[in-house]
Amino acid sequence: MSRLFVGTFVAGLLLAGLAASFWPLPGHTRYRSLTTVLPDGGRQEDFIIRWPDDRVGRNGENGAGLPADAATGAAVLEDSAGQRVSAETFRVRDTDDNVIGVASRMAGTGGAIADTNRSVSNWLVVIPSRGAIFLSQPDAFDTTARQRDTVNGVIALSTMQNRALWNNTTERRITAATPRYAGRILRGTSEFAGLSGSFSETWKLDGINADGSTHGRIILSTLSERTE
Amino acid sequence: MRWLIGILGLTLGIVAGAALLLFNPLTVRGPLAPIDANLVPDKSYRMDDYRGMSPDLVSLLRGSARSGEAALAAPALANLRMAIIVLPAGDGRPAALAVKVSTLAEQNSLWRARLGTLDYWNLFWPGEGSVFANGHSNYWPLVQDRFLAMRPGGKVEAETAYALSAPPPAGTLTGVSGAAGRYAGYIGEIRESLLPAAAGEPGWQLSLKASPPPLRSR
Numbered sequence: 001m002s003r004l005f006v007g008t009f010v011a012g013l014l015l016a017g018l019a020a021s022f023w024p025l026p027g028h029t030r031y032r033s034l035t036t037v038l039p040d041g042g043r044q045e046d047f048i049i050r051w052p053d054d055r056v057g058r059n060g061e062n063g064a065g066l067p068a069d070a071a072t073g074a075a076v077l078e079d080s081a082g083q084r085v086s087a088e089t090f091r092v093r094d095t096d097d098n099v100i101g102v103a104s105r106m107a108g109t110g111g112a113i114a115d116t117n118r119s120v121s122n123w124l125v126v127i128p129s130r131g132a133i134f135l136s137q138p139d140a141f142d143t144t145a146r147q148r149d150t151v152n153g154v155i156a157l158s159t160m161q162n163r164a165l166w167n168n169t170t171e172r173r174i175t176a177a178t179p180r181y182a183g184r185i186l187r188g189t190s191e192f193a194g195l196s197g198s199f200s201e202t203w204k205l206d207g208i209n210a211d212g213s214t215h216g217r218i219i220l221s222t223l224s225e226r227t228e
Numbered sequence: 229m230r231w232l233i234g235i236l237g238l239t240l241g242i243v244a245g246a247a248l249l250l251f252n253p254l255t256v257r258g259p260l261a262p263i264d265a266n267l268v269p270d271k272s273y274r275m276d277d278y279r280g281m282s283p284d285l286v287s288l289l290r291g292s293a294r295s296g297e298a299a300l301a302a303p304a305l306a307n308l309r310m311a312i313i314v315l316p317a318g319d320g321r322p323a324a325l326a327v328k329v330s331t332l333a334e335q336n337s338l339w340r341a342r343l344g345t346l347d348y349w350n351l352f353w354p355g356e357g358s359v360f361a362n363g364h365s366n367y368w369p370l371v372q373d374r375f376l377a378m379r380p381g382g383k384v385e386a387e388t389a390y391a392l393s394a395p396p397p398a399g400t401l402t403g404v405s406g407a408a409g410r411y412a413g414y415i416g417e418i419r420e421s422l423l424p425a426a427a428g429e430p431g432w433q434l435s436l437k438a439s440p441p442p443l444r445s446r
Contacts, residue, residue: 004230005237012241013248020249020338026291027334029303056299056310059277073299075312077325083355085325087312089279091299099302102310104327104350111355112409120408122358124350128308128331132348134360136407187405189346189362 030129031098033191042197042225047092047125049103049218051160054091056102067148068213071158076147083110086145088158090218092125101127103220107144119144121174123201123220131190135199135220137183138176161214166205174201185224197224249338250372256341259366259391263419268437269319272423275432278311281332283422285374288332288343288367307332315351315434326351333364335397341368344394347420350407351436357409359438361418363402366394370422389433390422404438414438 035045057072071088078084085108092101107121114120119142123135145156159165165172175183183199199222206216250256275283280300281292292307300308308331317323330345344366352358369390376382396402406414416438423431 001230001233005233008234008237009241009244012238012243013245014241015238016242016245016249023289023338025289025336025338026307026332028307028331031304054299056279058312059279073312075314075325077314077323077352077354079322079354081355085352085354087325087327087350087352089310089312089327091302091305098304100304102300102305102308102329104310104312104329106325106327106350106352106358108352108354108358108408112357113355120358122350122352122360122407124327124329124348124360126308126329126331126348128304129334132329132346132362134350134405134407136358186360186407189348190400193399193401 028129031094031096031100033130034094034096038223042223045222045224046095047103047220047222048095048097049090049092049220051090051158051216051218052213053215054093054099056089056091065152066155067157068163068209068211069157069161071145071156071161074145074156074158076145076156078147081110083113084108084144084146086156088145088156092127101125101130105218107139109142109144114138114142117142118176121201123199125220131188131192133188133192133195133222134186135183135222136186137174137199137201139174140172140176143174160203160216160218163208163212163214166208166214170205172203174203175199185222194226195224196227197222199223246375250341250368250375252341255339256368257395259369260393260395260417260419262391263417263435263437268435269321270421270433270435271315271318271321272433273313273315274429275311275313275328278309280305280309281307281330283309283330285343285367285371288336288345291332309345322353322356324351324353330365333397335400341366342394342397343367343371344392346396346400349418349434353409353411355409357411358407359404359411359414359416359436360407361404361416361436363393363418363420364396364400365392365420367392367422368394387424390424391419392422393419404436406438411438413441415441
């Protein structure tokens with residue numbers, strides 16, 4: 001009897017060990033990274049976001065019945081001095097149109113952040129299978145989302161979705177143009193670790209709908225090299 | 229009688245094996261030391277408005293059950309969570325707006341007592357500046373607590389706060405990087421805790437310490 005107990009006890013120990021060894025812990029779906037090696041050195045990788053389709057709405061948000069430039073998945077924080085910060089959340093695609101990750105765009109104005117009528121924006125791009133990349137840039141103009149009180153609560157209004165922004169043009173470079181102030185890759189993690197370089201943000205208008213709302217693309221074009 | 233002894237031996241063996249795995253001092257590494265509370269106030273916040281993977285152990289062990297959210301239904305986004313968070317004002321600091329994205333860590337290993345997420349933050353203080361931060365959260369202490377709760381009289385979530393920030397997996401660097409405004413160029417550390425409090429109360433806690441980079445002589 002005691003040999004049976006010891007034998008099954010050891011079998012139980014082994015079973016626990018085997019379960020720990022072979023338990024199929026989940027991973028992430030991975031897409032091949034679509035980078036271009038440039039002739040003069042460095043690597044270029046573009047990330048694409050379609051608005052409004054790629055906005056990641058907050059719980060309970062519904063775009064129905066909202067103004068044409070209302071944005072889902074956005075929030076605004078403004079202090080009593082009118083200094084404002086906005087956050088917008090998106091899905092991110094590669095140049096083959098695969099959804100590969102998520103990104104947030106945070107922009108702020110005022111005080112120590114930016115000159116009058118301008119903003120500074122940060123992009124946090126997270127690709128679960130590859131890591132994250134942190135981007136920061138001074139903007140060519142104030143790109144923060146605004147908020148408005150309505151009978152259904154507070155809504156966020158997006159600059160890129162505002163039809164008035166697109167008078168006589170279908171493309172706007174958001175990164176301030178002066179080379180000294182080009183967008184910077186601050187840091188990366190995991191596969192992006194050790195990368196440094198620059199990036200630019202461009203908004204491209206694809207069309208204006210009958211109700212006055214717009215649709216288009218945000219293109220984040222990164223140019224990086226490994227420094228570590 | 230023989231099969232009863234066999235089942236008893238097997239069950240006790242499995243329980244002993246699980247206990248050895250969960251509390252093995254050779255593999256279980258404690259959380260990172262907390263940042264001195266005199267230097268950095270802890271900010272408690274709620275994250276009930278997250279989208280994507282649930283912050284529970286089942287999701288970490290088996291992957292996220294599809295929530296049916298169209299925005300995060302793509303295969304590459306199955307095991308991530310994102311939220312817009314307001315960090316309240318207080319302790320001499322104004323309120324901040326933040327985005328947190330957590331992805332399931334692919335370096336998770338039950339043998340190495342590692343079951344966690346990689347966490348990415350972007351925090352913005354109106355008129356002041358912004359920082360990025362990333363850290364590694366290990367939920368192993370919660371697994372240990374769940375196991376101990378199976379004892380007679382055991383209690384689920386016995387701790388008042390779980391220090392989640394743990395040393396990152398090999399090849400992963402964590403920390404704070406100043407991005408804009410008066411925090412541009414700052415570097416520092418991040419700590420996070422889970423507060424298993426009652427519904428309606430803040431469930432998470434964040435501490436950030438960031439300082440100007442050291443001066444370099446030419």
